[in-house]
Amino acid sequence: MLESLLAPGGLVLLRDSVEWEGRSLLKALIKKSALCGEQVHILGCEVSEEEFREGFDSNINSRLVYHDLFRDPLNWSKTGEALPGGPLEALRALCRRTDPVPVTIALDSLSWLLLHLPCTTLCQTLHALSRQDSCHGDSSPGEQVHVLGLLHEELHGPGPLGALSSLAQTEVTLSGVMGQASAHILYRRPQQRPTHQLPCETQWFSILPDFSLELQGGPPLESQPNPDPRTPSTDPTTHLTFNLHLSKKEREAKDSLTLPFQFSSEKALGPSSTDVPKVIWAWVEPDQTLEKWPCLQAAVLRGQEARWTAGSTAPWAEPGYQPHFL
Amino acid sequence: MFPELNNLLNTTPDQAEQGKLTLLCDAKTDGSFLVHHFLSFYLKANCKVCFVALIQSFSHYNIVGQKLGVSLTTARECGQLVFLEGLKSAVDIFFRPQEDPHPLQFLREANSGNLQPLYEFVQEALKPMDSGEAAWRCPVLLVDDLSVLLSLGVGAVAVLDFVHYCRATVCREQKGNVVALVHDSGDAEDEENDILLNGLGHQSHLILRAEGLATGFCKDVHGQPKGSS
Numbered sequence: 310m311l312e313s314l315l316a317p318g319g320l321v322l323l324r325d326s327v328e329w330e331g332r333s334l335l336k337a338l339i340k341k342s343a344l345c346g347e348q349v350h351i352l353g354c355e356v357s358e359e360e361f362r363e364g365f366d367s368n369i370n371s372r373l374v375y376h377d378l379f380r381d382p383l384n385w386s387k388t389g390e391a392l393p394g395g396p397l398e399a400l401r402a403l404c405r406r407t408d409p410v411p412v413t414i415a416l417d418s419l420s421w422l423l424l425h426l427p428c429t430t431l432c433q434t435l436h437a438l439s440r441q442d443s444c445h446g447d448s449s450p451g452e453q454v455h456v457l458g459l460l461h462e463e464l465h466g467p468g469p470l471g472a473l474s475s476l477a478q479t480e481v482t483l484s485g486v487m488g489q490a491s492a493h494i495l496y497r498r499p500q501q502r503p504t505h506q507l508p509c510e511t512q513w514f515s516i517l518p519d520f521s522l523e524l525q526g527g528p529p530l531e532s533q534p535n536p537d538p539r540t541p542s543t544d545p546t547t548h549l550t551f552n553l554h555l556s557k558k559e560r561e562a563k564d565s566l567t568l569p570f571q572f573s574s575e576k577a578l579g580p581s582s583t584d585v586p587k588v589i590w591a592w593v594e595p596d597q598t599l600e601k602w603p604c605l606q607a608a609v610l611r612g613q614e615a616r617w618t619a620g621s622t623a624p625w626a627e628p629g630y631q632p633h634f635l
Numbered sequence: 636m637f638p639e640l641n642n643l644l645n646t647t648p649d650q651a652e653q654g655k656l657t658l659l660c661d662a663k664t665d666g667s668f669l670v671h672h673f674l675s676f677y678l679k680a681n682c683k684v685c686f687v688a689l690i691q692s693f694s695h696y697n698i699v700g701q702k703l704g705v706s707l708t709t710a711r712e713c714g715q716l717v718f719l720e721g722l723k724s725a726v727d728i729f730f731r732p733q734e735d736p737h738p739l740q741f742l743r744e745a746n747s748g749n750l751q752p753l754y755e756f757v758q759e760a761l762k763p764m765d766s767g768e769a770a771w772r773c774p775v776l777l778v779d780d781l782s783v784l785l786s787l788g789v790g791a792v793a794v795l796d797f798v799h800y801c802r803a804t805v806c807r808e809q810k811g812n813v814v815a816l817v818h819d820s821g822d823a824e825d826e827e828n829d830i831l832l833n834g835l836g837h838q839s840h841l842i843l844r845a846e847g848l849a850t851g852f853c854k855d856v857h858g859q860p861k862g863s864s
Contacts (some may be wrong), residue, residue, distance in 0.1 A: 329835055380807075382799070383796060461834070464833055
């Protein structure tokens with residue numbers, strides 16, 4: 310897999326994410342290039358030189374030239390240790406190097422450069438960097454410049470991602486399932502590859518502690534990829550001790566139920582269903598009910614408001630009293 | 636500190652790792668308990684702590700710290716804790732001469748550029764003692780929280796640069812630790828916050844994420860923590 314990634318030359322774009330990091334694959338490619346006798350220039354923006362060289366043996370490390378943009382990229386310390394000219398000048402300096410041997414240039418990371426440089430400037434510089442084999446008139450046809458760029462795709466919009474993709478000869482998108490990493494490889498220049506090689510393929514792999522690459526057969530068949538790690542993969546309503554669902558009969562009964570605040574022909578109290586029944590206040594003897602007052606009952610049906618007035622004595626105390634209305 | 640969280644992370648104050656960036660993240664819940672945990676953890680580990688507290692007052696953290704077994708007042712008096720009280724400093728900055736450098740200088744500027752003054756404050760607070768003999772175990776920077784800097788007008792790239800420099804100085808040079816809390820806006824589609832969260836996710840050695848329950852609010856269970864490294 311590593312040979313097929315490095316064979317076409319030009320820009321190899323490694324697209325990773327927080328869940329599936331790509332720095333290990335980048336270091337595996339660097340190790341492969343170094344073992345092939347190439348000198349490797351690394352523009353390090355995100356990790357320190359010590360951290361980047363961890364895991365490489367002395368033979369590999371002797372072939373790595375680390376351009377440190379991590380320690381003081383923006384010249385805040387003012388100690389003179391920062392690379393002169395900032396990140397853009399450091400990148401352009403890589404274009405101007407005059408190493409005669411085949412060389413690999415690793416950008417760790419393109420995302421950091423894209424966040425600090427204009428996209429157009431970065432693309433122009435990358436284009437110049439990737440085409441260095443045609444710039445040096447005395448270079449032999451077999452010598453190519455390999456540019457490896459690590460890109461954290463969640464940090465950028467579709468525009469910059471598309472622009473960088475169009476510059477790449479090979480695009481590798483890292484993902485995986487159930488802890489097993491995979492690389493979806495897209496070759497953008499099919500005519501430069503062996504005829505038996507497909508334009509795109511997916512390889513399952515793992516990176517060993519010494520940054521050797523081991524191909525895997527793939528994840529178990531029953532595993533399902535979870536496209537969005539923030540969405541829960543299990544139904545929270547499972548394994549409940551109470552029933553949250555409705556049967557068909559219950560749903561029909563619920564849909565046909567008329568709510569108290571909804572007016573309907575069934576709920577009309579008199580000749581006109583739009584009359585709103587009013588509250589009446591009435592003193593009622595304990596052994597009397599409203600049904601014994603037919604005139605009062607009629608007032609209720611017509612929606613009229615009636616109210617008793619209290620006399621000096623309780624109305625019901627007077628013999629033969631009649632309710633009167635206001 | 637919470638012993639249960641120490642068990643989950645397989646660590647103790649005596650065996651605290653060094654040179655690491657830990658990202659604390661919360662989604663649909665309050666992850667500030669993680670900040671209180673790490674504050675008490677590193678004070679008990681005898682580390683020198685620089686706490687950039689932008690959310691709550693000193694007394695709030697002190698009250699919670701006392702419940703977790705540490706006294707921030709004592710730690711500050713003996714020089715173990717350097718506390719930047721953002722709520723108080725944000726008011727002070729408007730009543731001092733503009734020429735005087737201030738960690739929250741960006742609040743005065745119409746176009747909030749970068750957080751270099753804040754970085755220089757952290758660098759000064761955690762620089763090794765001149766005597767050569769370390770009184771404290773290792774320096775630790777704790778930030779609560781980084782999302783509020785976005786709300787105050789600082790760009791995501793500027794915050795990432797600030798954390799980058801803190802990592803270079805505290806983690807790499809001084810072999811200390813950086814712990815920072817960032818809120819996950821979830822479905823709010825906050826592009827700047829997503830860039831900050833994902834950018835820090837790529838830089839971090841450990842990500843601790845506190846999530847609310849998928850079934851919604853619960854009085855007794857507030858959420859679930861997830862860790863990834």
